[in-house]
Amino acid sequence: MSSTLRQIVTLTAKDLRIEGRTRQTMGLVLVLGVLIVSVLGLGFGQSPELARMGTPAILWVAYLFSGVLCFEKTMAVERQDGALAGLLLAPIDRGVIYASKLISNLVLMLAVAAVITPVGILFFGFDLSPAPGGFVLIILISMAGFAAVGTLFAALVSSSRLAGGLLALVIFPVILPLVIASTQQMTAMFRDGASPGGTGMTILLAFDAIFLVTSWLVFEVVLEP
Amino acid sequence: MTLEHYTIAGYVLVALLLWGYAIRIWLVGRNLRNK
Amino acid sequence: MKKAAVLMYWLITAAAFAAVVARVFWDTPEEATMGIIQKIFYIHLPVAINTFVACLLVFVASVGYLTTRRVWWDDLAMAAAKVSVVLCSAVLLTGMLWARGAWGVWWTWSPRLTFSFMLWLLYIVYLLVRASIESSQRRAVVAAVYGVVAFLDVPLVWLSARLLPDIHPSSIGLTYAMKLTLWACFVPVTLLAAGLIVARYQLARQQRARRDATSIHGFEPVMPIVPDGGGV
Numbered sequence: 001m002s003s004t005l006r007q008i009v010t011l012t013a014k015d016l017r018i019e020g021r022t023r024q025t026m027g028l029v030l031v032l033g034v035l036i037v038s039v040l041g042l043g044f045g046q047s048p049e050l051a052r053m054g055t056p057a058i059l060w061v062a063y064l065f066s067g068v069l070c071f072e073k074t075m076a077v078e079r080q081d082g083a084l085a086g087l088l089l090a091p092i093d094r095g096v097i098y099a100s101k102l103i104s105n106l107v108l109m110l111a112v113a114a115v116i117t118p119v120g121i122l123f124f125g126f127d128l129s130p131a132p133g134g135f136v137l138i139i140l141i142s143m144a145g146f147a148a149v150g151t152l153f154a155a156l157v158s159s160s161r162l163a164g165g166l167l168a169l170v171i172f173p174v175i176l177p178l179v180i181a182s183t184q185q186m187t188a189m190f191r192d193g194a195s196p197g198g199t200g201m202t203i204l205l206a207f208d209a210i211f212l213v214t215s216w217l218v219f220e221v222v223l224e225p
Numbered sequence: 226m227t228l229e230h231y232t233i234a235g236y237v238l239v240a241l242l243l244w245g246y247a248i249r250i251w252l253v254g255r256n257l258r259n260k
Numbered sequence: 261m262k263k264a265a266v267l268m269y270w271l272i273t274a275a276a277f278a279a280v281v282a283r284v285f286w287d288t289p290e291e292a293t294m295g296i297i298q299k300i301f302y303i304h305l306p307v308a309i310n311t312f313v314a315c316l317l318v319f320v321a322s323v324g325y326l327t328t329r330r331v332w333w334d335d336l337a338m339a340a341a342k343v344s345v346v347l348c349s350a351v352l353l354t355g356m357l358w359a360r361g362a363w364g365v366w367w368t369w370s371p372r373l374t375f376s377f378m379l380w381l382l383y384i385v386y387l388l389v390r391a392s393i394e395s396s397q398r399r400a401v402v403a404a405v406y407g408v409v410a411f412l413d414v415p416l417v418w419l420s421a422r423l424l425p426d427i428h429p430s431s432i433g434l435t436y437a438m439k440l441t442l443w444a445c446f447v448p449v450t451l452l453a454a455g456l457i458v459a460r461y462q463l464a465r466q467q468r469a470r471r472d473a474t475s476i477h478g479f480e481p482v483m484p485i486v487p488d489g490g491g492v
Binding site: 229231232234235236240244246247250251254257258260 | 270274277281284295296297299300303304307343346347349350353354357358360361449452453455456459460462463466467470492
């Protein structure tokens, strides 16, 4: 058991170290996220009221598109110099590869969210004070589910020519429940003053549980050298 | 367009979609056999 | 003999379909509050149920392929998916006609309509995924994984759709005669759905056999002579 954990930590550290040194993914993803928020900010320029109420949805659009780019690129890194082939030859469970990719994707996405979210809140005048903790909680749980599915699918389509376009196509319909549930929770917290919970929270947690387990199990068949 | 039109349209659409697809499958299959 | 049986099947299905439509329009009373538009429900619900069953079949076939790697599971998954998209389109369209007739709008983000739409998206993407991958073996694996994930998502899609505000809730009280009509409608629709899946599956097998016969063993032709599951 501890050797599995050690393998996961090693692989994750490797991924994050590569990213830390080259920063090839983060730069692109961050700028894309900010650009999306800017486009929407300008688009809503005539009616800032609408933007303020729609901030969670706007943030989601930014997360989704930058997330797809992030997952695609972190998987593409493995394609360079046959790194993936080497990884697959090593005697490690495929689930370990999944876990390490998932955690590094999650770390990167949370870093992206940490940048994009304040920008969005600034541009749209969103007031976090009613429920800052709840806000962070919902983002964390949603990001976990998003990364779970994104990591699986990125590996699944990475060998195809149309990886980028196809990745967005497969991720978006599947994560719609996350979008609906998280925006519902946000609305409950910020418009209605309720605390997070109820069916919306159940959906978020169930989504994470179901797809973390499924992805772990299925990852075996997904990777192609 | 009355309510009756909408209702009839519903049934016509369903018939077109389902039976249309059936005919299409049949035609493609027949084409394949005759090649 | 087999051809006669197939012909009989489709003739019976057509007859049942006609009979049921006749019953809906001439033999069933109108519902008090909604009027004639409610009659769409008699065809809408059976198609919706069959859509779900077709999606379940995609899941089963996908799991079947992933566990056995027998290629006919892949053909079955594809056939079921194509039929589920056709059925789901019918669900969406009848749902929109209902919304128009009952509440005057072509679209609303109500739970049921939204759910139908999200389901449609899930499986249309399944077909697009299949169309995007040329290697038939890779396509089968990718489609199967997506097929599994998509169906596991369906309960979550349903639950999350119910979070949406339902400005036009409708509960329909059915008399005995109406219930009979509803049950009757299940017959032709289910026969149609099952027949379509079987027919599409057999076509897929024929196409595959033709492709295997004309390809050099081990090589995928760059221009497939027979379309590989796309188009129809």
